Each structure stands twice: as structure tokens, then as C-alpha cells.
Amino acid sequence: MTRLPENNRPQNNLITLQKRRQALYGWMLMAPALALLSLFAFYPTIATFFSSLFSRGTTRHPSVFAGFENYGDLFADPTFWTVASNNLIYAGVTIPVSIIFALIMALWANAHIPARSFIRSAYFTPTILPMIAAANLWLFFYTPDLGIIDRITGFFGAEPTNWLGQPETALAAVIIVTIWKEAGFFMIFYLAALQTIPPDLREAARIEGAGRWTYTRRVLLPLLMPTTIFVFVNALINSVKLIDHLFILTKGGPNNASKLILYWIWEMAFAYFDRPHAAAMTMMVLLVLGIVAIAQFRLVEKRTHYR
Amino acid sequence: MNAPLQIPQSAIAKPRLQPRLRRPLHAPDFAKVLDTLGAWVLALVWIAPLLFALWAALQPSGSALALDFSAPLTFQNFIDVWNAVPWAGYFINTLILVTLILIGQLVLCTLAGFAFARFEFRGRDALFMLVLLQLFILPEVLIVENYAIVAKLGLFDTALGIGLPYMASAFGIFLLRQAFKSVPIELEEAARIEGCSWMAVLWKVYVPAAKPVYLAYALVSIATHWNNFLWPLIVTNSPDTRPLTVGLSLFGAPETGVDISVISAATIMTILPLLVGFLIFQRQFIQAFLRAGIR
Structure with a gap:
């Protein structure tokens, strides 16, 4: 701040006072949200890190500091590698396929097509359903022998398939439900973007x-x-x-073939009561999400002109 | 608020300045026919699961998978579901939960968003980055420790216990901050000259100006928490607090041997309120998601 001449001091004091008051009000307004964010986001992040460093306490053996042993246990556990690679496949398929579907849907929902608003609603409707309900709807398709898919393939003479019960297809079945659920949601964003593109461009290109x-x-x-x-x-x-549908469709099975990370965390913590390992796994997820967050902030900073 | 979805009609309706060069005007437009066909097929595929469930729910128990389309329709499955589980209770629990979360979010995010938008103080920007970080540190991922906290607070198996972690929504704070920032400062100054306090300025100037954002955020919040499952599953333990989604999952698990018609009926009952709301307020809903998504 620039130094003010001596005779302006009273006003200067007033400005500082007003600034202080602003700061005080600002913090007061923020306090309730900040308290809850600290309690349910910042503190648990730190607490998760700490519990990931301690061994699992039992009545006979109280929990002791274990360093990174829990992480080592996870890396030594073949389930970890199965679950991690499942989640990689899950991400690797659902992300591009949903994006492609979303783009196609948006192009169609934006074109001059009869009953366009019906089409748009049809694409969007899965978005507002709970994942649990979506899973129930798809059960009707996947049920072996009697489900819609087996009826159709059976019509062409194929053998009935236990889509959810065999390791080869369980993960794919789960992936299809996710794509069905999220593509319509992403369509909306493309639709919004498409409508900002002037039609003259198309004419010019033509x-x-x-x-x-x-x-x-x-x-x-x-x-x-x-x-x-x-x-x-x-x-x-x-x-x-998005893992809610696992609870209905496969429960991560058969033999972990469709188990995803968050479901595994839930299972470790709330079915096997193994909090330290669940915490270690959570930390790894947070690390990845944190890297994504930083990458995105960087990207947004570069593109500020666009916002 | 309806502007973005309406722009193209008027824009495309402009007279074409150039004649079409690639094909004669009156030839059948194959590309367009293909587009229409594709769009329709995809739309039908996309709602097929819902239509099948609706149809299955109306079939006599046990015969849905027979795919006999001439069978008479019945509402018996809905009655069975209603009698088998405390559905009305689940419904009320969800309603209470969604309302509680929404009120909490609106109050907390309004105050915090206002502070971020219009107050200058040291550490504000760093704090805002921390808030944004929470967009990525999902409450879903922190289930293990959040469960411990809720239990310590004595809030296990209460609506407040389910709702509390979501109330200081980083997303809501961000949206409202953006909305408040776009309010012309002159409006605020005018109110201040008339002697309004900070709270009065917020209530009389900023909140009314951000009405569409509030509506959008409210719709997204309702849809999100109506559908939320994993966290309520963890922190509820009794029919007195359990929301619809958790009730549905306990009921619908295939290994319980419940008939697909009955599961379908239960599913339809769970989603119907939101679905009907969506069909009525379709445009607002899509707008809401649009607005909410543009960060």
C-alpha cells in the first residue's frame, strides 16, 4: 500500500478498519461451510492417511504403527492387481465409448429430425435414474436363459449365457450399464456446445x-x-x-472378475472390517484424483480466455 | 434461462445465402433419412430397459419372462411390493433426506459463495482452491473415515448423518460464487446507500439475481440425492432412516429369489416420482444440468 501523508491518517485508519471488518465478515460467512468441509473432506483425508499407516487392531493385538506395510500388503495381494486392472479396463472402455455415444447423440438431438424432443428425452432419461434402479432394469436383460439378450441370441440358435455369472462377460455387462447411464448426461454438454457454433461455418465448409x-x-x-x-x-x-450397480448385478464376482476399486474399499471396510487396508487403498485413489485435479487446474488456467 | 436451447432454431431459420452445391434441392436426402433412422433406433434402444421394466411390472408375477404380450395387465405387483416392505416409510425418509440436504446446501453455499464473490481478505484465493479440490476428493471415496466421524458424532442411522457430509457442497459454493460475481456492483451500492446491511444486501440483491442458478442447483441436488446409494447404505441401519435406493437394493437382490416382475414394480415405484417430475419439467431439468455442468 502506498504511504499516505500525515494529515490523511484518520481516513487511512478508517480504510484499515473497513478492511478488517470485511475480512471478519468474510470469514464469518464462510465459517459454517468451512467447518463442514474440514470435518468431512480435509480432516478425513488426513485421517485416512494416518489409519493407512497403522496395523489392524484386534482385542489381543492393539493397533501399532506399521509404516507403509499396509501398502505393501496390497501390492502383494493378487486381488489388488485384479481390481486395479478391472478399474483400468472400466475407465478405458466407459470413458471413450460414453464420449462417442454422447457426441453422436448430441449431433442427432441437434439435427432437424422428427420428434427431436422425444429423442432427446430418451437419451437423457437414464441420467436421472438411481444406479441401483438401472441395475435392476438391466437384470431383465442379463438373466440367463430367460433374459432378453438370451431370448434374442437363442432365437438365432445360440446357447444361453450367464452374462453376469461368468468371468469373461461380467465386467463387460457392468460396463454396458455404466455407458447407458452416463452417455445421455454427457450429451447435454455437447448439445450446449453445439448450439454455440454458428451454422454459417457448416455452410462455409460446404x-x-x-x-x-x-x-x-x-x-x-x-x-x-x-x-x-x-x-x-x-x-x-x-x-x-459409479459402482452402485455392482451391488445388484455381480457383487464384484465371479471370483473378483468385475470388482472395482471403490466397491473393494467398501468391502474391506464394511464387510471384512479391515480399515487400515481400506484406508491405504483410499489413499491411492485420492492420489490419482489429486493428480487429475492439479492437471485440470493447470489446463483451465491455460484456457482462462475460454471461460 | 431457456435461451441456449432455443438459439439454433432462429439461427438456422435464417435464409440461406448460398445455394446448396452438393446435391439438387428435390432429390431425396439419404443422409437425413439415415440420420433420422439412426437417431430413432438409438433412442428406442436407450429407453428399452425402462419400457421392458414397465411392461414386466404390469405382468402377473412369474410370467414376465415368458414375454407373452397378450397376457392381461395387472397392478398386483405394486400392491405386493407395497405390502412386503415399508415403502411409504422409505419414501418419506428419502423426502426428508433430500429436503434436509437441499436446505443445508442452499444456506451454507449461499453464505460461502457470497464471501468468495464479494469479500476481500487474505487467504481467500488459497481457500477457494481448497474448496475446488473437494470437487475431486469425492465424499464417496472417504467413506471409511466419514463413517467413523458420523459414528463419533452420534449421528449413525440418522437423516442428519446421511446429509451432513454433502451440505458444504464445493460445487454449490462454486456455482453461487460465479452467479454472485456476475451481479452488477451498482445494484449492491444502491442498496448500501439505502442503508441495507450486508445480510440485507445478500437477501435483497444477490439471492433474487441468482434465482435461475438456485433452481438449477436445486434440481441437480434433488436428483443426485434421491439417487444416492453407497453412503446411505453405510450409515443407515433401520427402516426408520433408510432411503428408497437402499430399500430397493435390499429388496431387489436377485439371490432373494424375488420375481423379476416384482423387482420391476419396486424399481418403477422408486423412480416414478423423479421420472414424472422430469417429464413435466423436462426443459428446466436439462437446462439445470447444463448450467450445473458448465464450470
Whole structure:
């Protein structure tokens, strides 16, 4: 702050006073939200880290400091590698496929097509259903022999398949439900972005002799890039978060074939009461999410002109 | 609020300045036919699970999988579900939970959003980054420690215990901060000159100006918490607090041997209120998600 001449001091004091009052009010307004955020986000993050460093206490052996032993246990556990690779496959398939579906849906929902609003609603409806309900709806498709899928394949003479009960297809069945659930949600963001693109661009491209595919690839996709990044980050977070349907469809089975990380954390903590290992696993998830967060903040900073 | 979805119609309706060069005007437009067909097929595939469930719920128990489309429809499954589980209780629990969370979020996020938007103080920006970080540190991931905290607070198996971790929503704070920032400062100054206190300025100037954002946020919050499952599953233990989703999961698990028609009926009953709300307020709903998603 620039130094003010001596005779201006009273006013200067007034300004400091007002600044102090602003700060005080600011903190007071923030206090309730801050208290809850600390209690349910910041403190538990630290607490999770601490419990991940201690061994599991029993009545005979109280919990002792174990360093990174819990992490070592996880790495030595084949289940960890199965679950981690399942989640990688889950993310690796649901993210791109949902994005592609979302883009196609948005292009169609934005085109001049009869009953466009019905089509848009049909794409969007799964978004507002609970994951548990979505899983129940899909049971009807996956039930071996009697389910819709087996009816259809059976019509062509295929053997009935236990889609949810065999390791080869369980994860795929879970992935399909996730894509069905989230594609319509992502469509909305593309739809919003598409509507900001002036139609003259398309006309211009046509005059230049660019076909539809060229227009999509060279004009539309680059313009939609910021939306794609946003949707990508959301899909990435969803690939950690969306696990509710496992409770209905597979319970992570058979033989861990469809088990995902968050479900495993739940299982360790609340079915086997093994909090330290659950905490260690949670820490690793937080680490990955933190890296994603920082990467996104960096990206957003670079693109501030776009906001 | 409806502006973005309506822009293209008017924009496209402009007269074309250039004639179409690639095909004659009156030839059948194959690309368009294909588009329409594709869009329709995908739409039907996308709602098929819902339609099948609706149809199955209306079939006599045990015969849904027979796929006999001439069978008479019945509401018996809904009656059976209603009698088998305390459905009305679950319904009321969900209603209480969703309301509680929404009120908490609106109050806390309004205050914090206002502080971030209009108050200058040291550490504000660093604090805001911390809040944004919570967009990534999901409450879902912290279930282990949050459960311990809720238990310590004596809130296990209470609506408050389910709701409390969600009330200081980073997302809500962020949305309202953006909304408040876009309010012209002159409005605030005018109110201040008339002698309004900070709280009165917030209540009379900022909150009314951010109405569409409030509506959007409320719709997203209701849909999110109506559907939330994992955390309520962990912190509830009795029919007195259990929300619909947890009730449905206990009821619908296939190994309980419950018939698919009955499961479908229970599922339809769970989603119907939100579904009907969505169909009525479709445009607002989609707008709400749009607004909520643009960070």
C-alpha cells in the first residue's frame, strides 16, 4: 500500500478498519461451510492417511504403527492387481465409448429430425435414474436363459449365457450399464456446445467442398475440444464413483472378475472390517484424483480466455 | 434461462445465402433419412430397459419372462411390493433426506459463495482452491473415515448423518460464487446507500439475481440425492432412516429369489416420482444440468 501523508491518517485508519471488518465478515460467512468441509473432506483425508499407516487392531493385538506395510500388503495381494486392472479396463472402455455415444447423440438431438424432443428425452432419461434402479432394469436383460439378450441370441440358435455369472462377460455387462447411464448426461454438454457454433461455418465448409465427415473432423471436433476435456474429467471421476450397480448385478464376482476399486474399499471396510487396508487403498485413489485435479487446474488456467 | 436451447432454431431459420452445391434441392436426402433412422433406433434402444421394466411390472408375477404380450395387465405387483416392505416409510425418509440436504446446501453455499464473490481478505484465493479440490476428493471415496466421524458424532442411522457430509457442497459454493460475481456492483451500492446491511444486501440483491442458478442447483441436488446409494447404505441401519435406493437394493437382490416382475414394480415405484417430475419439467431439468455442468 502506498504511504499516505500525515494529515490523511484518520481516513487511512478508517480504510484499515473497513478492511478488517470485511475480512471478519468474510470469514464469518464462510465459517459454517468451512467447518463442514474440514470435518468431512480435509480432516478425513488426513485421517485416512494416518489409519493407512497403522496395523489392524484386534482385542489381543492393539493397533501399532506399521509404516507403509499396509501398502505393501496390497501390492502383494493378487486381488489388488485384479481390481486395479478391472478399474483400468472400466475407465478405458466407459470413458471413450460414453464420449462417442454422447457426441453422436448430441449431433442427432441437434439435427432437424422428427420428434427431436422425444429423442432427446430418451437419451437423457437414464441420467436421472438411481444406479441401483438401472441395475435392476438391466437384470431383465442379463438373466440367463430367460433374459432378453438370451431370448434374442437363442432365437438365432445360440446357447444361453450367464452374462453376469461368468468371468469373461461380467465386467463387460457392468460396463454396458455404466455407458447407458452416463452417455445421455454427457450429451447435454455437447448439445450446449453445439448450439454455440454458428451454422454459417457448416455452410462455409460446404462451399469449400468439404464433406460431412471432413466438416465434423476438421471443424466440429476441434471446436468441441474444451467440452470434450470437461466431459473426459467427469467420466474419469465417474469411473471411480459409479459402482452402485455392482451391488445388484455381480457383487464384484465371479471370483473378483468385475470388482472395482471403490466397491473393494467398501468391502474391506464394511464387510471384512479391515480399515487400515481400506484406508491405504483410499489413499491411492485420492492420489490419482489429486493428480487429475492439479492437471485440470493447470489446463483451465491455460484456457482462462475460454471461460 | 431457456435461451441456449432455443438459439439454433432462429439461427438456422435464417435464409440461406448460398445455394446448396452438393446435391439438387428435390432429390431425396439419404443422409437425413439415415440420420433420422439412426437417431430413432438409438433412442428406442436407450429407453428399452425402462419400457421392458414397465411392461414386466404390469405382468402377473412369474410370467414376465415368458414375454407373452397378450397376457392381461395387472397392478398386483405394486400392491405386493407395497405390502412386503415399508415403502411409504422409505419414501418419506428419502423426502426428508433430500429436503434436509437441499436446505443445508442452499444456506451454507449461499453464505460461502457470497464471501468468495464479494469479500476481500487474505487467504481467500488459497481457500477457494481448497474448496475446488473437494470437487475431486469425492465424499464417496472417504467413506471409511466419514463413517467413523458420523459414528463419533452420534449421528449413525440418522437423516442428519446421511446429509451432513454433502451440505458444504464445493460445487454449490462454486456455482453461487460465479452467479454472485456476475451481479452488477451498482445494484449492491444502491442498496448500501439505502442503508441495507450486508445480510440485507445478500437477501435483497444477490439471492433474487441468482434465482435461475438456485433452481438449477436445486434440481441437480434433488436428483443426485434421491439417487444416492453407497453412503446411505453405510450409515443407515433401520427402516426408520433408510432411503428408497437402499430399500430397493435390499429388496431387489436377485439371490432373494424375488420375481423379476416384482423387482420391476419396486424399481418403477422408486423412480416414478423423479421420472414424472422430469417429464413435466423436462426443459428446466436439462437446462439445470447444463448450467450445473458448465464450470
